[in-house]
Amino acid sequence: MTEAGTWWTLLAAPVLLLALAGLAVAGSALLDARDAGRPVRVATLGRPFLGVPRALLAQPRRLPAPDVLLWRAGVITVPVAAILSTLVIPFGGAVVADLSVGVVWFNAMEVLTWAGLWLAGWGPNAAFSLVGGYRFLAQGLAYELPLMFALISAATGAQSLRVGDVVAAQHGLWFAVWMPFAFVVYLAGVLAFSFLGPFAYPAGRDIADGVLGETSGVDQLLLQAGRWLWLASGAAMAVPLFLGGGAGPGLPGWAWQAVKTVLVLGLLVWVMRRLPVLRADRYVEFAWVVLLPVAVLQTLVPALAALG
Amino acid sequence: MTGVVLLWVLGVLALAGGVLVFTLDSMARVTFALLGSLMCVGAVVTVLGLPYLGVVIVLMMVMEMVIMAVFMIAYMMNPAGLMPMSMLHNTRGALVISVAVFAALVAGIFVVPWPDRSPPRPRDTTVQVGVSLMGEQMLTMVTLGFVLLATMVGATALATRRGRYDRLGDDLDQRPAKDPAVGGVGR
Numbered sequence: 001m002t003e004a005g006t007w008w009t010l011l012a013a014p015v016l017l018l019a020l021a022g023l024a025v026a027g028s029a030l031l032d033a034r035d036a037g038r039p040v041r042v043a044t045l046g047r048p049f050l051g052v053p054r055a056l057l058a059q060p061r062r063l064p065a066p067d068v069l070l071w072r073a074g075v076i077t078v079p080v081a082a083i084l085s086t087l088v089i090p091f092g093g094a095v096v097a098d099l100s101v102g103v104v105w106f107n108a109m110e111v112l113t114w115a116g117l118w119l120a121g122w123g124p125n126a127a128f129s130l131v132g133g134y135r136f137l138a139q140g141l142a143y144e145l146p147l148m149f150a151l152i153s154a155a156t157g158a159q160s161l162r163v164g165d166v167v168a169a170q171h172g173l174w175f176a177v178w179m180p181f182a183f184v185v186y187l188a189g190v191l192a193f194s195f196l197g198p199f200a201y202p203a204g205r206d207i208a209d210g211v212l213g214e215t216s217g218v219d220q221l222l223l224q225a226g227r228w229l230w231l232a233s234g235a236a237m238a239v240p241l242f243l244g245g246g247a248g249p250g251l252p253g254w255a256w257q258a259v260k261t262v263l264v265l266g267l268l269v270w271v272m273r274r275l276p277v278l279r280a281d282r283y284v285e286f287a288w289v290v291l292l293p294v295a296v297l298q299t300l301v302p303a304l305a306a307l308g
Numbered sequence: 309m310t311g312v313v314l315l316w317v318l319g320v321l322a323l324a325g326g327v328l329v330f331t332l333d334s335m336a337r338v339t340f341a342l343l344g345s346l347m348c349v350g351a352v353v354t355v356l357g358l359p360y361l362g363v364v365i366v367l368m369m370v371m372e373m374v375i376m377a378v379f380m381i382a383y384m385m386n387p388a389g390l391m392p393m394s395m396l397h398n399t400r401g402a403l404v405i406s407v408a409v410f411a412a413l414v415a416g417i418f419v420v421p422w423p424d425r426s427p428p429r430p431r432d433t434t435v436q437v438g439v440s441l442m443g444e445q446m447l448t449m450v451t452l453g454f455v456l457l458a459t460m461v462g463a464t465a466l467a468t469r470r471g472r473y474d475r476l477g478d479d480l481d482q483r484p485a486k487d488p489a490v491g492g493v494g495r
Binding site: 067069070073099100101104105107108111112114115118119122134137140141144161162281282284285286289290 | 367
């Protein structure tokens with residue numbers, strides 16, 4: 001039922017992802033203005049985008065003995081991996097590449113941000129940004145395994161790693177309904193790999209913005225874009241994995257996919273502003289002692305359903 | 309045809325990454341040269357028709373190499389692995405061993421009786437990999453899993469200086485536990 005590989009999907013996927021990320025940034029700016037008591041106007045939505053031309057024109061900051069090659073590689077990896085992850089996300093009836101291992105592909109692209117952020121921390125040869133890179137790894141060790149088990153739960157429920165099959169397996173009942181815990185863990189994982197909100201620890205204010213601190217101009221733009229692109233990509237992937245994909249009454253598939261994605265994105269933007277930043281050492285213990293065992297038990301549910 | 313070209317390109321890139329591991333002088337660059345090489349290996353496995361194994365190799369190797377970078381830099385003898393350094397130790401012995409291993413592996417390519425693929429290849433090979441690993445070899449996999457887990461727990465228990473009496477006091481009744489870093493669930 002999914003049509004793969006038409007040429008225009010290759011262009012449409014990044015554009016759609018960028019639009020979604022922009023929507024999230026604008027929404028967050030709107031909430032910012034409301035919380036600060038500033039008047040909420042149309043111009044408020046455009047405010048964060050004023051930084052884009054400024055970043056493009058900014059003079060790059062020079063540092064003593066940076067590892068330029070690795071730094072650039074890391075900075076580019078984060079947004080590029082986010083865009084590559086959308087290859088397997090079906091949008092209505094269209095998908096760029098209907099890989100037989102789509103779920104693993106998404107996971108692998110997400111893990112690339114580990115390398116990207118550590119390199120972005122290492123490259124500038126500065127203490128705080130390296131601390132930020134290390135912080136992301138500590139956080140990664142906490143969020144990654146529960147997230148993997150959440151993905152495994154969805155794949156086990158569908159008995160397939162193909163994202164199209166995961167969607168098809170949810171006819172009648174969404175995975176979010178009978179695997180609620182996997183859904184919640186997945187959403188927490190989305191916030192974690194986009195290092196936003198409670199997981200903004202690697203770019204924490206206490207270490208002068210950490211991995212983002214030494215970047216300037218285009219580099220900073222790419223890393224910031226990477227965060228929001230990942231948030232958008234994670235929200236878009238939540239729909240086929242847990243919310244029945246494009247299925248719904250009345251509207252065509254792409255419209256339902258868009259509606260559900262925007263709702264998930266809105267939820268994520270709202271939640272990430274509500275929670276305080278979590279320290280990685282605290283979250284690691286919580287993840288390993290509470291989240292991981294429950295995530296394993298959650299995987300047992302579709303596994304038993306598949307056997308029975 | 310595209311497949312053959314891809315295999316050659318990826319193979320050469322993997323080898324080049326392997327060479328860089330021993331010629332670069334920065335711990336971070338060495339680690340990521342190795343990662344690049346292993347990602348090419350993952351791509352080779354994918355081109356050979358095992359996309360699951362290929363993508364999983366990439367996934368696991370990114371995580372492993374990044375964690376390895378942390379430990380390599382932390383435990384290097386010079387100031388925290390931050391200075392330029394050589395990756396070569398015991399050059400002659402290593403050369404002999406590596407040439408012997410390489411020769412043995414290449415010989416293996418020609419000695420092993422490869423099956424000629426008469427039935428058509430299945431569209432999704434992930435199931436076949438799963439069945440051949442988890443079907444007849446289930447006992448091996450389960451045993452391996454437990455051995456690995458026991459090794460990890462044992463190594464951690466041996467390596468840590470603090471035991472439960474340090475954490476919970478002489479009568480094991482000290483709550484919350486006395487830890488250098490406070491955890492998230494207040495055990």
